[in-house]
């Protein structure tokens with residue numbers, strides 16, 4: 001069918017649907033999306049439809065997903081040089097020099113087919129919305145069920161890899177000839193660049209490559225991250241069909257990396273399972289350490305996951321130590337849903353000086369006393385603090401004491417029937 005460049009995404013989707021002879025409801029049912037939403041899409045009332053929705057529509061209309069992603073303006077031509085995302089990721093690692101960046105670019109180019117993952121992406125901040133998280137969890141639980149791995153703790157990744165029809169093919173390496181050629185140009189920067197690449201998955205050959213010598217918990221995380229890329233259909237299909245001249249826009253690529261990280265953590269925590277275990281008692285780093293080692297997940301990933309999922313009201317501040325200097329970097333902040341509702345720390349009201357002050361106290365090894373905080377309605381709450389220092393980062397956990405029912409309310413319930421006699 002002839003679609004001109006000026007046609008909007010909505011008009012194009014409508015054309016595809018009509019060409020298939022499908023009504024709105026029918027098409028929505030086949031795609032597994034809401035028909036009201038499809039109608040909004042066709043009227044261009046959705047600013048940026050999420051890739052998972054486009055992937056479902058592409059499958060329903062039997063069209064390449066890549067085409068719909070292009071129409072929705074998620075792709076761009078691959079320019080020379082590092083992507084904004086790669087540069088940002090590398091910045092977090094320290095400040096690579098121009099020469100280092102060039103070496104990394106050359107290594108990445110040499111590994112292009114593998115679409116290598118950069119280590120620092122694990123630290124990528126930012127949040128996924130509820131719909132994304134729910135969709136990812138659905139895919140993860142289905143995979144664990146297929147692999148007979150649900151409720152097997154720690155998650156048997158080899159079993160999950162096998163059922164995904166993936167193979168751990170080996171370590172991230174370049175052929176000796178390529179390494180030699182790159183070394184001639186960049187010296188030992190090549191080896192440094194190789195160290196920064198944690199893993200990759202090749203969708204055509206179904207091979208996963210992982211960095212040599214990763215420590216156990218990180219190895220598991222990267223392994224699960226690569227499974228995650230393959231598990232989410234809107235990742236798998238896109239990466240399998242991207243050519244060398246096209247790439248995701250940097251902000252979309254960031255989003256994809258966050259989704260793969262989310263899939264990784266969901267695979268390792270078995271959806272809600274770790275959260276349920278942790279919610280049995282008041283949160284503390286002792287507890288986080290205990291469940292983290294039971295599920296074989298790093299304390300950092302466990303802490304973030306627990307705080308984001310818990311029913312308790314709490315927040316987590318993490319400050320990474322600058323490489324070389326050891327100085328604390330600006331903190332990352334995560335809030336549980338109830339803490340966010342009560343205090344809006346994540347949205348707009350986080351008291352930055354108070355958080356920094358406690359991170360510095362934790363770094364010094366000071367004992368952290370409880371503090372009082374006013375919530376958004378002006379009620380005063382007692383917040384308990386706990387801290388943890390690792391060579392990489394300083395963590396402070398803020399936890400509200402469970403709300404006590406005011407004594408009066410309880411008495412009224414007892415007294416009322418008595419009085420009515």
Ligand SMILES: [Zn+2]
Pocket residue numbers: 117225229257260
């Ligand atoms: Zn990745």
